[in-house]
Amino acid sequence: MCLAFFGKGFGAFGWTVIADTAPREAIGMTGGLFNGAGSIAGILTPIAVGAIIAWTEAYDGALLYVELHMVAAIAAYWLLVGKIERYAHTA
Numbered sequence: 001m002c003l004a005f006f007g008k009g010f011g012a013f014g015w016t017v018i019a020d021t022a023p024r025e026a027i028g029m030t031g032g033l034f035n036g037a038g039s040i041a042g043i044l045t046p047i048a049v050g051a052i053i054a055w056t057e058a059y060d061g062a063l064l065y066v067e068l069h070m071v072a073a074i075a076a077y078w079l080l081v082g083k084i085e086r087y088a089h090t091a
Helices: 002-011 013-021 023-056 058-078
Strands: none
Touching: 002 058, 013 023, 023 058
8 A cells, every 4th residue: 555655646746747848838738638637547446446346356456456557657757758848839
């Protein structure tokens, strides 16, 4: 559980990345898209956890589901996010 909460906190760095990299004229839109993706995850995660618990009749699979998402979030930051710099929009 400790690692899962660490991954959740680590994922919160996304707002910092959005604020630092989005074009100044599109910060609201990019933040809204980021928040929308988080809201969709907030809808799907309880459904997935409930289905896992109903299917396996145990919480082990649900904890593994959360842990794998934590590992995926850390791997995404490590492997996909390069140098953080503001996107220069040219008109």
